[in-house]
Amino acid sequence: MLTMNLIADLGRSVGLSAVMRAAGLVTRLMPIPQPTLLVGPGASARLGQAVCGFGHRKVLIVTDPIVSGLGLLNRLTQALTEGGTAFVVFDEITQDAPIPLIEKGIAVFKTEGCDAIVAFGGGSAMDAAKAIGLSAANHKSPRSLAGYFRGLHAPVPIYAVPTTAGTGSEVTVAAVISDLENKKKLVIADTRIVPKMAALDPVLMTGLPRDVTAATGMDALTHAIEAFIGHWSTDDSDRMALAAVRMIYHNLRTVYRDGNNLAAREQMALAATYAGLAFTRANVGNVHAIAHQLGGKYHTPHGLANAIMLPHVLRFSSPAVNDKLAVLALQAEVGTSGEQEDVLAQKFLASIDALSRDLDIPRQLNQLRKADIPALARAACREADINYPVPRYMSVESCEALLRAVLPKPAARKKSKMRP
Secondary structure, three states: OOOHHHHHHHHHHHHHHHHHHHHHHHHHHHOOOEEEEEEEEOOHHHHHHHHHHHHHOEEEOOOOHHHHHHOOOHHHHHHHHHOOOEEEEEEEOOOOOOOOHHHHHHHHHHOOOEEEEEEEEHHHHHHHHHHHHHHHHHOOHHHHEEEEOOOOOOOEEEEEEEEOOOOHHHHHOEEEEEEOOOOOOEEEEEEHHHOEEEEEOOHHOOOOOHHHHHHHHHHHHHHHHHHHOOOOOOOHHHHHHHHHHHHHHHHHHHHHHHHOOOOHHHHHHHHHHHHHHHHHHHOOOHHHHHHHHHHHHHHHHHHHHHHHHHHHHHHHHHHHHHHHHHHHHOOOOOOOOOOOOHHHHHHHHHHHHHHHHHOOOOOOOOOOOOOHHHHHHHHHHHHHHHHHHOOOOOOOOHHHHHHHOOOOHHHHHHHHHHHO
């Protein structure tokens, strides 16, 4: 029976791989716009000045209450005011960009007569802004836009100011939103939602909590790795992915220890953007397929879910990507060029474990429940099969095993229940 299952999995993997490789040939021909990047301290103010130059009537600023409350918008809004550009702030976005809040943002956009959007915040705010823009342009609900190119009309110009170094949403074709009713995440993909301009301002990131710095940094690393090892990688995407890996290995531990290090913060912001450019062309993989289910079911922050699953998925994938893991080891400077490929691959896997330990990434997901694993695994496999050019496809059984590896220990679960 086991042999038959293995044969079936192999046949399925070969078939899906062939389909994804063919799709990859199409994606290589697809033009994907790249935003103009403003980089360095004060970049958010310079973006405001640039937006004023485009002559917009009124700008909708989409953000979250924490960013708004901390005053991080001030330099942008001051620049808009001095330039004579009207704006309205919609600061109700919460984690995972829930559809009901996006719909409120659409209403504000229409009521206020806005003709441009500035996404200001982490991935949720940026993804919400993209969804607001595309939904408003097409008079369609965000839910109906899930999938590829579901809108006929392009959104108004979108600009982005990320306040974390992780998602890369400031340069990507995707917006991930939450369907709270069905407890799942939906992905809107359209080249026209790529922001026109993005400001990478390290000053905005100095106040990030250490756990957010760690999780978002590992999110960026996951983007770079999955883009590099997948079947849709190109010379350009590889160049961006490898640069991101090197920069993250050089700087993530630094910003985790010293959040006020502006040089390292700027390097991490660039690394996240490079990783975003890589995966917006080459796509992601099994880590994301699983992480999306954990986010939809338990509202696990996306970067944290990626960080927890990355070591396990890489070990599962390693038989198919040993050569690429060896390249990553050299890029991360955890091995030397004279070492054998297998040795280098193992060193890179070990370095991921070491990085996770240094960043205090949890080894288990306390919210995960054993009874939920079969449904989570089926959904993750379905997402990966349909969307991602992974180097090794998961069976439901293998995905269940990956999830069981991060089940909380009984003591951890009990402690989690005792928290108020």
